[in-house]
Amino acid sequence: MSFGATRPLARAFAPRVGRLPALSRPLCRNITTTPPAPINPSSAAHDGGNVEAPHNGINVDTPVRMDTAPTPAPGDDFPIVMVGAGNIMFGSQAGPWNHSFRIEHKLGPRLKVKALIDPDAARARGVLAKKCASFVETAYKDTQVYPNIGEYAKALATSGESGPRAIIVGTPPAFRGGVAEGRHLELDLIKYFPTVGYFIEKPVSTAPIDEVKQVAAELVKNKNVVSVGYMLRYLRCVQKMKQIIHDNNLTVMATNARYSAAYQSIDKPAWWDKSKDMGPVIEQGTHFCDLSRYFGGDVDISSVVAHSVEYDEAPGKLSAIPINESEIPEDQRIPRITAAVWKYANGAVGSFTHTVALQGTLYDCELEVWADGYHMRLIDPYNAPQLLVRRPGDDHNERHQFTDDDPFFSEMSAFIDSVEGKPDSHILSSFEDATKTYELTWAIRLASEKSAAARRATSKS
Incomplete structure (x- = not known):
C-alpha cells in the first residue's frame, strides 16, 4: 500500500462465528471435536525471513509500541537526513504513517535532523516550522532544506561538518530505485554517503525490474545497512x-x-x-x-x-x-x-x-x-x-x-539499532x-x- 494514495481506517474486529445450517447437522453425527487447547506462548524464535537463519526477528512476547519502549538512553547526537517532506515522513490525518514521529521517540534528545531534501522548499519549511514549534525543536532548529541529495552533499563538503549516520527516504517510488535520470536516488546515496544506513520506503521503485535489480546489486556490494519499509x-x-x-x-x-x-x-x-x-x-x-x-x-x-x-x-x-x-x-x-x-x-x-x-x-x-x-x-x-x-x-x-503493537515503530527501531550495531537488532526486509x-x-x-x-x-x- 502506498500511503499517499489511500486511507487505512481503524475499526474494531468483529469475531466471525460460523454456524452450521440446521439441515446440515445430521451430517455431522460421526464427527467428534476436541475441547479448545490451552494457548501457551511460543518461544522467541526470532525468525525474520524465509532465507535467514531463525534468529532474525522480534520477540512477540515483548511490547514494542512507543509508549511501552524504554526512555531513550543518553548518548552522542544521532544526525540523520530526511528525503521527502510528505505524509509518509511527517504524517497526515489519513493514516498512521509518520516516520519522523517514530524516530523522535526512538532517539529522544539525541536526534539531530541535519537536512530535509525536497524540491518543494515551501512545503519542507512548513513542516519544519511545525516541528520547531513543538517539544522536538532541538532536533529540527538547525535543519537545512535542499532540493536534492547532490546539493546537500556539495554544501556538506564546503562546510566541513560531519555527515549523517542514517538517511530516511520517503519520496514517491517514481523517483528512486532505478538507474535512469531522475530515479537513481540510491546510486546517488552510494556515491555521496557510502557508509551511511538507508531506510527506504516501498515499493522500491516504479522502474523496470532489470534496473531495480542493478540497484539492489550495488547496495549489496556496498554492504551498508539498508531497510525497506514493509512494516x-x-x-x-x-x-x-x-x-x-x-x-x-x-x-x-x-x-x-x-x-x-x-x-x-x-x-x-x-x-x-x-x-x-x-x-x-x-x-x-x-x-x-x-x-x-x-x-x-x-x-x-x-x-x-x-x-x-x-x-x-x-x-x-x-x-x-x-x-x-x-x-x-x-x-x-x-x-x-x-x-x-x-x-x-x-x-x-x-x-x-x-x-x-x-x-x-x-x-x-x-x-x-x-x-x-x-x-x-x-x-x-x-x-x-x-x-x-x-x-x-x-x-x-x-x-x-x-493491542500494544506498532510495526512502524518496530521497523524504525530495528533500523536505528542496526545502524548503531546493537545486538539482536534485526532488519526484516532488505x-x-x-x-x-x-x-x-x-x-x-x-x-x-x-x-x-x-x-x-x-x-x-
Missing part, C-alpha cells in the same frame, strides 16, 4: 506465525492473500492510472505479496498466472468512482479484480486476489498460511490485527491479539528481498494484462 513483517501477529512455523518445524504448503480496497475513498487520480501509480497490485497489493513471500519463500516467476476483471467488462462497471475515469486513456485504466496463482521454489502454492469493489471507507484484508495440520489466518493487519490458528488435534481456532516482491507484483500485473488481451482478441475475432 507488516514487524507485526507481532506475523512474528507469532513465524514462531509457530519454527517451533513445530513446519513446511509451508500454501499461502492465500486477499486485499479488498474501499475504492470510493480513493480520490487520487494517479491511483486509477496504470501509467502513473503502476496499478493497484504494484501500488497497494505489494504488502500482501510481500507477506506471501515472507512465508512461502522465493517465487518461481515463470509460474505466475493471473486473470482480471477489466473496466469494460460487465462485472467491472463501478458505480461510485470518486474521479473522472474518462480522462484516463482506456489502456491505462486499472483492473477491478486481479486474481493470481503461482508456485514457490520449494513446491508450495501461492495465490493473491486484489479487489476494487468495496465502497465506503473500510478495507478488508487477510492472509492465510497452511502447513501439515496447521491453518493460520492473519485478519485485518492494518487496523486491528488478529491471528487465528488451528493446530493438529484441535478443531477450534486459538486467537492471538496484541532491498534485495524487497526487489523480489516488486518483481512478483509486476509478474502478476503482466500476466493479468496478457490474459485480458487474449480475451479481447478472442472476442473481436
Whole structure:
C-alpha cells in the first residue's frame, strides 16, 4: 500500500462465528471435536525471513509500541537526513504513517535532523516550522532544506561538518530505485554517503525490474545497512506465525492473500492510472505479496498466472468512482479484480486476489498460511490485527491479539539499532528481498494484462 494514495481506517474486529445450517447437522453425527487447547506462548524464535537463519526477528512476547519502549538512553547526537517532506515522513490525518514521529521517540534528545531534501522548499519549511514549534525543536532548529541529495552533499563538503549516520527516504517510488535520470536516488546515496544506513520506503521503485535489480546489486556490494519499509513483517501477529512455523518445524504448503480496497475513498487520480501509480497490485497489493513471500519463500516467476476483471467488462462497471475515469486513456485504466496463482521454489502454492469493489471507507484484508495440520489466518493487519490458528488435534481456532503493537515503530527501531550495531537488532526486509516482491507484483500485473488481451482478441475475432 502506498500511503499517499489511500486511507487505512481503524475499526474494531468483529469475531466471525460460523454456524452450521440446521439441515446440515445430521451430517455431522460421526464427527467428534476436541475441547479448545490451552494457548501457551511460543518461544522467541526470532525468525525474520524465509532465507535467514531463525534468529532474525522480534520477540512477540515483548511490547514494542512507543509508549511501552524504554526512555531513550543518553548518548552522542544521532544526525540523520530526511528525503521527502510528505505524509509518509511527517504524517497526515489519513493514516498512521509518520516516520519522523517514530524516530523522535526512538532517539529522544539525541536526534539531530541535519537536512530535509525536497524540491518543494515551501512545503519542507512548513513542516519544519511545525516541528520547531513543538517539544522536538532541538532536533529540527538547525535543519537545512535542499532540493536534492547532490546539493546537500556539495554544501556538506564546503562546510566541513560531519555527515549523517542514517538517511530516511520517503519520496514517491517514481523517483528512486532505478538507474535512469531522475530515479537513481540510491546510486546517488552510494556515491555521496557510502557508509551511511538507508531506510527506504516501498515499493522500491516504479522502474523496470532489470534496473531495480542493478540497484539492489550495488547496495549489496556496498554492504551498508539498508531497510525497506514493509512494516507488516514487524507485526507481532506475523512474528507469532513465524514462531509457530519454527517451533513445530513446519513446511509451508500454501499461502492465500486477499486485499479488498474501499475504492470510493480513493480520490487520487494517479491511483486509477496504470501509467502513473503502476496499478493497484504494484501500488497497494505489494504488502500482501510481500507477506506471501515472507512465508512461502522465493517465487518461481515463470509460474505466475493471473486473470482480471477489466473496466469494460460487465462485472467491472463501478458505480461510485470518486474521479473522472474518462480522462484516463482506456489502456491505462486499472483492473477491478486481479486474481493470481503461482508456485514457490520449494513446491508450495501461492495465490493473491486484489479487489476494487468495496465502497465506503473500510478495507478488508487477510492472509492465510497452511502447513501439515496447521491453518493460520492473519485478519485485518492494518487496523486491528488478529491471528487465528488451528493446530493438529484441535478443531477450534486459538486467537492471538496484541493491542500494544506498532510495526512502524518496530521497523524504525530495528533500523536505528542496526545502524548503531546493537545486538539482536534485526532488519526484516532488505532491498534485495524487497526487489523480489516488486518483481512478483509486476509478474502478476503482466500476466493479468496478457490474459485480458487474449480475451479481447478472442472476442473481436
